[in-house]
């Protein structure tokens with residue numbers, strides 16, 4: 001599974017970083033993904049972060 005942040009949409013709320021710090025990191029005012037492949041053990045929290053993103057900026061690829 002892979003995750004990506006659409007930086008044009010991200011409003012920098014930091015919610016994804018709080019929900020899944022293993023995958024998301026803040027890059028100045030936008031979120032970024034710090035892993036190439038999402039580790040199995042954090043797939044659920046990564047999906048949760050995507051679901052909860054207020055602007056649907058997180059794209060998940062299985």
Ligand code: SF4
Pocket residue numbers: 005009010011012013014015016017030031049052053054055056057058
């Ligand atoms: S939850 Fe969405 S809007 Fe908020 S920082 Fe993460 S990607 Fe950006």
